[in-house]
Amino acid sequence: MTHLMNRYLHSTRLLVAIDCIIFGFDGEEIKLLLIKRNFEPEKGKWSLMGGFVKEEEDLEVGAERILYELTGLDNIYVEHLQTYGKVNRDPVERTISVVFFALINIHAHDQESVRAHNAQWISLKNAPKLIFDHDRMVENALERLRYKAALHPIGFELLPEKFTIPQLQKLYEAIYDMRLDRRNFSRKILSTGLLIDTGEKNENSATKKAILYRLDKQKYESKFNAFWYFMPESS
Amino acid sequence: MTHLMNRYLHSTRLLVAIDCIIFGFDGEEIKLLLIKRNFEPEKGKWSLMGGFVKEEEDLEVGAERILYELTGLDNIYVEHLQTYGKVNRDPVERTISVVFFALINIHAHDQESVRAHNAQWISLKNAPKLIFDHDRMVENALERLRYKAALHPIGFELLPEKFTIPQLQKLYEAIYDMRLDRRNFSRKILSTGLLIDTGEKNENSATKKAILYRLDKQKYESKFNAFWYFMPESS
DNA sequence: ATTAAATGTGTCATTTCGACACAATAATAG
DNA sequence: CTATTATTGTGTCGAAATGACACATTTAAT
Structure with a gap:
């Protein structure tokens, strides 16, 4: 027996x-939803x-419970980053921290709940010193985001449902902190076949109104885990 | 106050x-060091x-302690994968498992210690069913290895200090489970400038002896975290 | 000496990439 | 109502990288 x-x-x-790293994008910069304890x-x-x-x-x-408590959102993109367990990372008592990061549309959360938790969107670049090893968590999350966004069409999670190519470009520029050529970016993105022209235009523009696209969810799902850009296609 | x-x-x-996933490479296949409990x-x-x-x-x-206990090796490549914490993953009692994976030269470990732990190298493809969620851990570790090896010169950790280009190619073929063209692979690898010709040749060959290379550690270190293959170099 | 298997190197057409020019759109200023 | 300005959409061109493939060289076995 x-x-x-x-x-x-x-x-x-x-x-x-x-602990949760919450990324947002305001059209110009990558932001973090942080709490003043x-x-x-x-x-x-x-x-x-x-x-x-x-x-x-x-x-x-x-993780979903904690994210819901703060933002009022569920069904958002959440991914496990890693776990931090240095003996003295929390001076109160030894604590293992399992860390997740989330990508959310910065305009879609529950303002009331965020205020109640004393939370604020703060630009990644101007973020204050955080407690314990939270700074390192943010650093590692950004690295992961950069990896992921380069290989998978993940950036869309940070944008509204309908978006323009210039908006998408600004997002990538913010993620990688580098300037990209408009024309080459457009060509590259459109060649993926993941974008569908909605027929609408961005009316909030003071100059030429850009075309609003939406993500082709079907192709997105099927391509998501199939991107081995780096290995040869055949032979 | x-x-x-x-x-x-x-x-x-x-x-x-x-828990630790230990990868090795025998010249033909990716292997796992597993224990029969x-x-x-x-x-x-x-x-x-x-x-x-x-x-x-x-x-x-x-993780290093556990790896040393089994293999007698330290200073090996170890990376934190992720953490598994489903409530019922361990029927005995709720247990959070922090998982690491290691890449080792399959010929370099302590045979005696491995035998004492009832451990064996088993080909990834023929691996038996493992306990709990260990199968999923292996699956996720392989995905991570594929990511990493595509972007960073990490494969060398699985080879002896001196190796030939055909050996390196077989390693990549095993990792990605795909055939690569000899000539294109050679061109691509040599163009990285990471390989140094030792002047020696592989004497264990029955046909033309291949050139033995070693990794340029300097360039390796400096390039390791600088590989954004996917984003444009400039502009 | 011949054969067979594996290795090293080269060629070539196609595709991709980076740099850049030009035309179209829309609000605003004169 | 036209000119100006900022932004967007599309195209071109040369350089570089990629995938497919040919040929010569090395070495042990026959």
Whole structure:
């Protein structure tokens, strides 16, 4: 008969937190949704939004709970980044932090809830010092975003449903902090076949109104995990 | 005066495990170092090598400890993959698993130690069913390896210090499970300038002996984090 | 010496990429 | 009502990279 165990003995149990990096894009810059803590520990300082894992809750579910609590949004793009576990990262007590990052349309969240949590959108470049190792988390999340956005059509998660090619270009320029050539960018993006011309134009323009596109969800889904840009197509 | 805390109250503490995916390459196939468990739980079944995090031990240090225990190697390539925390992933008791993967030269480990742990190199393609969610961990690690190897010169970690271009090609073919053209591969690899001709040749060949190269460590270090193949070089 | 298998190098047409020119659109100023 | 200015859409061209493929060289085995 098989030996059954009820519990692992002599093993240390640790606090497990979840922290979330929330990226947004205002048309010019990449922004972070940060909270000015009105609670201990580190009250008065800036940090990521976080919380503790509940006893009967999956990690992903915990992340979604925390994101919903702050933004009122669900069904958003969330991806597990990595886990931070240095012994002294939290001076109060040893805590393992499982970190997720989310991409949201900056105009779509619940303003009221954000205010209630003392949260604010702050440009990535001017972000204040954050508590513990949260700065490193943000740094790593940006690296991951850069990877991901280069290989997969992920940037759309940061834009409204309908967007123009110049808007998309500004997004990529913000993500990679580099200027791109208008014409080459347009050619490259259109050649993916992922954009559908809605027939509408951006009426908020003071000059020539740009064409509004939307993402071809079908192609997006089918291409998402199929992008091995780097390996040869054949042979 | 600042409020000081001693401990987080009312928060659940959980078991934290570390599991390691260990990749090797035998010249033909990608292999995994797996253990046939001679201990509970799940005794007799196959799994990744793992252990629990110690009270005063960083996660990375824990991973290195576990890898050293099995292979006798330190200073090897180790990277944090992600963390698995589904409530019921371990039937014994809820356990969060922080997962790392390692790339090692398959001929360089301590045979004795591997035997003592009941471990074996098993081809990725013929790997047995593993316990818990270890199969998914391997799957995700392979995806990550494919990403990484495409963008960074990481494959060398799986080869001996001196290697031939045909050997390197077989490695890439194994990682991506696709055939590559000899001549185009050679051109592409040599154009990176990362390979140094040692002047020696592979004497183990029954036909034309291939040139043995070694990695240019200097260029490797400086290029490692600078590979944005996908974004334009300028403008 | 011949053969067979593997390696090193070269060619060529096609595609992609980066740099740049020009025309079209729309609000605003005179 | 026309000129101006800022922005957008599209095209061109040479250079570089890519994929397909040919040929000569090396080495052990026959």
